[in-house]
Structure formats: C-alpha cells, structure tokens
Amino acid sequence: MKIALTIAGSDPSGGAGIQADLKTFHAHGVYGVSAITAVTVQNTQRVYDSQEISAQIVHDQIVRLFEDMDIDAVKIGMIPGIPLIEAIADALGKVTLPPVVLDPVMRSTSGYDLLKPDGKDALVRNLFPMADVVTPNVYEAGSLTGKMIATPDDMKTAARDIIAMGAGNVVIKGGDLESDHATDLLYDGSQFRTLNSPKIVTSNTHGTGCTFSSAIAAHMARGKDFFDATAAAKTYVTGAIKHALAIGRGHGPTHHFFDLYAKGGLES
Numbered sequence: 001m002k003i004a005l006t007i008a009g010s011d012p013s014g015g016a017g018i019q020a021d022l023k024t025f026h027a028h029g030v031y032g033v034s035a036i037t038a039v040t041v042q043n044t045q046r047v048y049d050s051q052e053i054s055a056q057i058v059h060d061q062i063v064r065l066f067e068d069m070d071i072d073a074v075k076i077g078m079i080p081g082i083p084l085i086e087a088i089a090d091a092l093g094k095v096t097l098p099p100v101v102l103d104p105v106m107r108s109t110s111g112y113d114l115l116k117p118d119g120k121d122a123l124v125r126n127l128f129p130m131a132d133v134v135t136p137n138v139y140e141a142g143s144l145t146g147k148m149i150a151t152p153d154d155m156k157t158a159a160r161d162i163i164a165m166g167a168g169n170v171v172i173k174g175g176d177l178e179s180d181h182a183t184d185l186l187y188d189g190s191q192f193r194t195l196n197s198p199k200i201v202t203s204n205t206h207g208t209g210c211t212f213s214s215a216i217a218a219h220m221a222r223g224k225d226f227f228d229a230t231a232a233a234k235t236y237v238t239g240a241i242k243h244a245l246a247i248g249r250g251h252g253p254t255h256h257f258f259d260l261y262a263k264g265g266l267e268s
Helices: 017-027 055-068 082-092 117-130 138-145 152-164 208-221 226-242 258-264
Strands: 003-010 031-042 047-052 073-076 100-102 169-172 181-187 192-198
Touching: 003 017, 003 055, 003 208, 017 031, 017 208, 031 055, 031 082, 055 082, 073 208, 082 117, 100 117, 100 208, 117 138, 138 152, 152 169, 152 181, 152 192, 181 226, 192 226, 208 226, 226 258
Parallel strands: 003 031, 003 073, 073 100
Antiparallel strands: 031 047, 169 181, 181 192
C-alpha cells in the first residue's frame, strides 16, 4: 500500500487539518501518517485559539517516520511560524523526497491567522523549492504575490509569480471569485490548464482546501502526474462538497467517504 505523510495542524471538529488529510488519504486507498504542527481550538463556527507543537518534536516526527517507512507523498498544511517552517525544511532536507504538495494555509474562513504575519517569506524561502505543487486560493495567492486577484488573467499572473518563487507547479483555486463556476488554474511553468465545476450551493464547505491538496498528494503517491492528479482531486472534492455533512452549527464538513458510502449502501 502507498503511504502519504501529512504535516499540518489538528482540527478537533474533524473537518479540516490532519483529520481531513488522513480521511482523504484513506478514501483513495493510501495509508496516512502524520506529523502534527499545532493543536487548534475550533469547531464548525470558528477558530478560537491554537498552540504550536515544539519545532524539535515536529522535526523528529518527520525524520522518524521516514526512517521507518517508504513514504510516497507529502502534504504540508498549517505551519504557524518561522521556527516550525525551518524545522520542517531541515527534516525534509535530510530525506529522499517523494512528491510534496504544499497548501499555504494563512487564515481560517472566520479570519483567524493560522500563519503568523512574519512567516510568509520564510515559507516561500524554505519550502517552495521543495514543493512539487503549491495550492493557494485566490486570497493566499494574492498575499504571496502582493497583487489583487479578481480575474482569470490575474490568476495567470499570480501563477507565474509563484513558479518564479521556486514552486514546481501551482494550482490557484478560484472558488472564491465571483462566478457561478469554481474554476481552478493549473500551471507547470510552461502551460496553463483550467478545471471547472459548477458551484454547489451549500454552507458546508469546512476543510475543502485541505481535502483538495491531500487528494492531489494521494493521487501523486499512486503515480499520477501533476495535471492528472489535480484533475482527479478536483472531481473528488466536488463530490465531497456535493454530499457535505450538516454537522455542527456553522460550516459543516465535506463528506470524505461519500463514494464508499454509496457503494456500501450506507446513508450519510
């Protein structure tokens, strides 16, 4: 069985972060392991607080997993600050890297900063050169490039800028743009492609970014290239949103096992 490692924060409500990543890996037939960077206080309504794990502990989680297992892909999510960014880069620099998918998580939907303001440059400097794929949404891409993104042409400009920062490939998620479709832009440094799906009217979208990037990592662990892995991940996350779960009093989670439930004749 293929193995994927997620390096990210914990979401006690189960919809995002480590929990979403592990569910996504297993939904794709990939065994999931994890290195936890932070413990958050959150539910479906908002993020209230977070506590970083020590940089040495995070570093050692990664190194010891690689010593013990043949890891086929890495997904990186929430990294709160510079010491953790540097520790992760140091750990990954000691191993033979499989494909790395970096989701540059910066803030929650409710406005809580998940990456400290001084961490952006360190993230780019230390981890972008290690990343085969970087998956910002339009807010994150705008923050990384210092440019407002409101149109498809803006997305292309941002994608070029992010490749110039050292990323191997980039996916800019366009679901937050004003449109009746969710259009994601893919760029490998030479060609652009777009992935379109109708926007699904639901408030239950907690963890979609984590789920999407983890699905890309899972497909890359199984041998797909950047474009094919991202297209398959887009199909999966669209289905997970379509069958999202009305859990909690805020934004409920996507349904990571919707297709398995359907095949098993189980109700959500």
